[in-house]
Amino acid sequence: MTSDTAVLAEDLTKFYGPRRGIEELTLDVRAGEVMGFLGPNGAGKTTTIRLLLDFLRPTRGHARVLGMDSRRDKAALHRQIGYLPGELAFPGRETAEELLRFFGDARGGVPWTAVTGLAERLDLDLSRPVRAMSKGNKQKVGLVQAFMHRPALLILDEPTSGLDPLMQQEFLAMVREARDHGQTVFMSSHVLAEVQSTADRVAIVRDGRLAAVEKVETLGRRAVRSVEIHFADPVEAADFTGLPGVTQVEVTGPVLRCTVDGRLDPLIKAAARHEVIDLLSAEPDLEETFLSYYYTGEGTSDVAAAGA
Numbered sequence: 001m002t003s004d005t006a007v008l009a010e011d012l013t014k015f016y017g018p019r020r021g022i023e024e025l026t027l028d029v030r031a032g033e034v035m036g037f038l039g040p041n042g043a044g045k046t047t048t049i050r051l052l053l054d055f056l057r058p059t060r061g062h063a064r065v066l067g068m069d070s071r072r073d074k075a076a077l078h079r080q081i082g083y084l085p086g087e088l089a090f091p092g093r094e095t096a097e098e099l100l101r102f103f104g105d106a107r108g109g110v111p112w113t114a115v116t117g118l119a120e121r122l123d124l125d126l127s128r129p130v131r132a133m134s135k136g137n138k139q140k141v142g143l144v145q146a147f148m149h150r151p152a153l154l155i156l157d158e159p160t161s162g163l164d165p166l167m168q169q170e171f172l173a174m175v176r177e178a179r180d181h182g183q184t185v186f187m188s189s190h191v192l193a194e195v196q197s198t199a200d201r202v203a204i205v206r207d208g209r210l211a212a213v214e215k216v217e218t219l220g221r222r223a224v225r226s227v228e229i230h231f232a233d234p235v236e237a238a239d240f241t242g243l244p245g246v247t248q249v250e251v252t253g254p255v256l257r258c259t260v261d262g263r264l265d266p267l268i269k270a271a272a273r274h275e276v277i278d279l280l281s282a283e284p285d286l287e288e289t290f291l292s293y294y295y296t297g298e299g300t301s302d303v304a305a306a307g308a
């Protein structure tokens with residue numbers, strides 16, 4: 001592990017009795033990057049995060065975080081990270097302000113303006129008791145305590161859960177700013193779109209195993225989109241079948257409908273041999289296409305190569 005590595009998991013494995021939480025997870029998060037940790041419900045994301053923080057003991061393997069052993073250096077490590085748990089429980093009667101002052105003191109003092117600044121951005125009323133807050137507002141309290149001391153590493157479990165779309169955008173802006181300040185962010189999600197707009201790389205887990213590590217640009221190039229082209233005159237399907245990445249070609253008179261996987265260039269060049277009236281390209285549904293690519297097992301399992 002070098003100082004360029006913020007998180008290093010090696011063969012990290014956790015079984016709950018006979019039930020697999022995560023198995024043989026080997027993964028690195030580089031210092032200063034935003035890594036999305038993606039997978040469907042039950043894939044093993046929360047288990048992994050809890051292992052990294054030593055809230056769970058691994059069945060096998062180990063983790064080093066910020067150069068420290070998760071288990072041996074637990075207390076020192078926890079002071080240096082910002083952690084948002086997947087499920088927040090605030091049993092006491094404290095207001096958000098009282099709670100956040102407590103967290104701030106526990107971390108050796110955090111400028112109160114850092115807290116109020118974050119609360120303002122997230123539109124959080126600090127004077128209210130946390131217990132009586134909605135799920136979304138509790139989530140905001142969780143986010144403020146994770147970000148407020150500008151930790152070197154943020155580990156966030158489903159951070160946008162319960163936030164409305166406007167607040168999700170604000171949160172993503174906070175993540176981008178954290179990266180600009182040199183902080184590292186490891187955040188889990190089951191929604192590809194939200195990590196896609198902020199993450200440098202994405203690690204994908206399914207059924208308790210790491211399926212792939214990809215740069216986010218690579219995901220974009222893999223986007224499948226549906227394309228409809230209207231020509232001045234009828235065209236032949238044969239002109240478009242067999243083009244690289246083009247499938248499901250359907251021609252009805254002067255209208256072509258097809259699916260394109262990856263670059264549009266071959267289709268555009270073929271279309272340009274005719275007079276084009278209009279071209280419609282539906283937003284690539286990465287969620288559906290990319291995840292199905294991996295979850296049906298067609299994707300590369302060469303994790304090391306993919307993450308390189």
Ligand SMILES: Nc1ncnc2c1ncn2[C@@H]1O[C@H](COP(=O)(O)OP(=O)(O)OP(=O)(O)O)[C@@H](O)[C@H]1O
Nearest residue numbers: 016019020021039040041042043044045046047048
């Ligand atoms: N305390 C536990 N006891 C037994 N099995 C557990 C326990 N915690 C998790 N599991 C199992 O481990 C697997 C991984 O769960 P985990 O919560 O890590 O997934 P996740 O990817 O975080 O899912 P979600 O998005 O639903 O939170 C699941 O099959 C789950 O049922």
